[in-house]
Amino acid sequence: MTELTASADRRRLFALLSPAYLWLTLAVFLPLSAMLFFSFLTDLPQDNPDWSATFDNYARFLTNPTYAILMWKSVKLGLMVTLGCVLIGYPCALVLARTIKGRARETLFLLVILPFWSNSLVRIFSWAIVLRGNGMLEHALNWLLPFELRLELMFTTHAVVIGLIHSYLPYVILTSYLALQAIDDDLVDAARSMGASKLTILRRILLPLSLPGLLAGAVLVFVPVVGSFMEPRILGGRMGTYYGTLIEDQFVSVYNWPLGAALSFTLLAVVLLILACASPILGKART
Amino acid sequence: MSAVDVQNVTKRFGQTVALDDVSISFEDGGFFALLGPSGSGKTTLLRTIAGFHFAETGAIRIGDRNVENVPVEKRDIGMMFQNYALFPNMSVADNVGFGLRVRKVAAAEERRRIAEALELVQLGAMAERRPSQLSGGQRQRVALARAIVTNPKVLLLDEPLSALDKTLRVDMQIELKRIQREIGITTIFVTHDQEEALTLSDRIGILKDGRIVQVGPPREVYDKPVDAFTAGFLGDANWVPESWLSALRLPQPANGHSFAVRPEALSMAQARLDGMNAVAGRLTQRVFAGAMATCLIEVEGQKWKLIARDRDIPEITGDGAVWLNWRPEDTMAVRA
Numbered sequence: 184m185t186e187l188t189a190s191a192d193r194r195r196l197f198a199l200l201s202p203a204y205l206w207l208t209l210a211v212f213l214p215l216s217a218m219l220f221f222s223f224l225t226d227l228p229q230d231n232p233d234w235s236a237t238f239d240n241y242a243r244f245l246t247n248p249t250y251a252i253l254m255w256k257s258v259k260l261g262l263m264v265t266l267g268c269v270l271i272g273y274p275c276a277l278v279l280a281r282t283i284k285g286r287a288r289e290t291l292f293l294l295v296i297l298p299f300w301s302n303s304l305v306r307i308f309s310w311a312i313v314l315r316g317n318g319m320l321e322h323a324l325n326w327l328l329p330f331e332l333r334l335e336l337m338f339t340t341h342a343v344v345i346g347l348i349h350s351y352l353p354y355v356i357l358t359s360y361l362a363l364q365a366i367d368d369d370l371v372d373a374a375r376s377m378g379a380s381k382l383t384i385l386r387r388i389l390l391p392l393s394l395p396g397l398l399a400g401a402v403l404v405f406v407p408v409v410g411s412f413m414e415p416r417i418l419g420g421r422m423g424t425y426y427g428t429l430i431e432d433q434f435v436s437v438y439n440w441p442l443g444a445a446l447s448f449t450l451l452a453v454v455l456l457i458l459a460c461a462s463p464i465l466g467k468a469r470t
Numbered sequence: 471m472s473a474v475d476v477q478n479v480t481k482r483f484g485q486t487v488a489l490d491d492v493s494i495s496f497e498d499g500g501f502f503a504l505l506g507p508s509g510s511g512k513t514t515l516l517r518t519i520a521g522f523h524f525a526e527t528g529a530i531r532i533g534d535r536n537v538e539n540v541p542v543e544k545r546d547i548g549m550m551f552q553n554y555a556l557f558p559n560m561s562v563a564d565n566v567g568f569g570l571r572v573r574k575v576a577a578a579e580e581r582r583r584i585a586e587a588l589e590l591v592q593l594g595a596m597a598e599r600r601p602s603q604l605s606g607g608q609r610q611r612v613a614l615a616r617a618i619v620t621n622p623k624v625l626l627l628d629e630p631l632s633a634l635d636k637t638l639r640v641d642m643q644i645e646l647k648r649i650q651r652e653i654g655i656t657t658i659f660v661t662h663d664q665e666e667a668l669t670l671s672d673r674i675g676i677l678k679d680g681r682i683v684q685v686g687p688p689r690e691v692y693d694k695p696v697d698a699f700t701a702g703f704l705g706d707a708n709w710v711p712e713s714w715l716s717a718l719r720l721p722q723p724a725n726g727h728s729f730a731v732r733p734e735a736l737s738m739a740q741a742r743l744d745g746m747n748a749v750a751g752r753l754t755q756r757v758f759a760g761a762m763a764t765c766l767i768e769v770e771g772q773k774w775k776l777i778a779r780d781r782d783i784p785e786i787t788g789d790g791a792v793w794l795n796w797r798p799e800d801t802m803a804v805r806a
Contacts, residue, residue, distance in 0.1 A: 367553070367555065369551045369552075369553060369555035370555050370557060372522060372542075372549075372551065372555065373549065373551055373555040373556075373557075373616075374557075374568065375522070375541075375542045375543050376520060376542055376547055376548070376549035376617075376626075377548075377568055377569030377572055377616070377620065378543050378544070378546070378569055378572045378573060378620070379543065379568070379569075379572045380543060380572075383572060387557075387560075387568075388557060388559070391559045392558070392559055
C-alpha cells in the first residue's frame, strides 16, 4: 500500500517537475552540449563537409602559452575586481542594513540596484566619457585642484577594473545586505551590554554571521568577471586583451567556433577547479 | 553589586512620551520586578537603565557613578534578552566568555570563570555545544551565565522567561531566584506576568502610560493597591456597588474612594454571616478546576468572581440566590 502511494507520489512529482526540466534541457543542456560537441571538431559541419573529430582545440591551449598567460591575466582581473567589490560593497551593505532606517534605506537601495536597470553598453560608454583623457573626471579634478593633473586612466587596466567593479558591485551589496539584515538586533545589543566595541561586534558577530552572504556575492562576481569581454575591450583598449576577449574573437572575428568552444570549456573547467579548491575554506568559514 | 537610582527620567520617542518623569530606587542586592501592560514603558525604563538609549532629562546612578551620559558598553551591566540572544556562531563556552574576552581577562582566569558560571547554572557538561544544540531551558541558563560572568553591577532581565512553556518557566523561576540569592546581585526584571512578578521579587514597581503607579513589596502591592488600575492588574478585583456601601464596614470614609474585594477573600453562603461584610447575588456559573474552583456571581448587574478550594464551596440549590461574605479588613480601598 505504502509502496503504491510512494510510486504514485513519484509519478506526480515527476509530472509537476517536468516543465522545469524540459525548460532546463532546452535552454541550458542542449546548447551547452552542442558547444561541447563543436569543441571536438576541426570545422563546423555546416561550413565544411570534410569536418572530423579532434582534440587539437584543447591541445592548443596547452601548447600555445599565450592562452595560459591570458587565462592567468583574467583570473587576476577576477580576483582584483572581486576584492574591490568586497571592500566597497560590504561596508555599503553594513551601513544600509544596520544604520539606515525607513525611507532613506529604500531610496539608497534603489540607487544601489540602478546599474542593473541600465544597458551594460551604455554604462561602459558612460565610463569611457568620464575616464578618457581630457574627459569629465580630469575636468572636474582640474577645476578643484590648483595644479594641472593628467590621470591617463582610459585604456588601462585601472579603467577595466573600475568599469567591472561598477557593473558587479550590486551583487555583493545585495547578498551581504540580505545576510546582515537577517541578524537579530538583540545579538548586537547583547554584545554591547557585555562591553563590546563596534569593531569587536563587527569582527566577532556581524562578519562571521554574514560571511555566507558575502562569499556568495564574491562568487557571483568572480565567475562572470573572469570571462568578461565587453569592459576589457571598450575600456582597456590595447591593454584590454583578456581570455574573455580571446573567446569572443574566435566566435565573432576569426570565426573559429570549435576553438572558441574549446577555450570556453577550458575556462569553465578552470573556474570550477578554483571554486572546488576554495570550497573547503568557504565551508569552514560557514560554521 | 550596587543600588540603582533613577530620578525624574523622561524619555520621548518622537511625539510619544515613553517615560514621564519616572523616579524609582532599586536597593543593593534586591530582586525588583517592573510590571505593567504592554506599552507601559517598563522595557523602555529597563533599556534606559541599561544605556541603550539616553533619557532627555533626569539622572541615573548605578552604585556611586552617574551614568546618564555613559553608553551601554561602559555601564558594566549584565543583561538577559527575551529570545536569549545567544551568538549562534560560538560555542556555549565562547558565548559565556565573550564579555571576559572583551575585558581582556587572562586566558586561565577566563577558563576558570566560564567553568564557574556554567557550574552555577548547572550546565558544566555543555560547554562545547552550540546554542542550536540546546533546549530552550538550557539556552536560558547559558544566557544567564553569560550575563553574570563579568560580575556586573546590576543584572537586567527583559522578560526572560516568557518564551518558555509553563512547567519549565516555574523551574526557571526557582533557579533564577536561587542564583540571584547566591551571588547577591541587584536584579531588575521586566515582566507582564503578574504571578511571576509576585513569586520572584522582593519589590514590585507597577507602570502605566510611562509613569510609576505604585512601588512596594509584593504582598503590600497586592493587598493595598493604590488605584483601580493596580487592583485590577495584579489579580482580579470585585468592585463593591455604591448602593451597598452604607451597609458595609469600610476601612476608611467612602468619599473619593472605591472599594474592592479579592476573589479569594470571599466565601459563599445562603445566609449573611455575623461580623462579616456581605452582598447578595445570584450564582450563575461554577467552574471546576481540580483543587480550586471559580464561581461567577451576579451582584447588581456586575459579575463577581469567587475563587476557593472546591471542597470549601457549598452546593447551592434552588434559584442560586447567595450571600457573599468577607472579613471587613479584606476590603480594599483605592483612589477612585
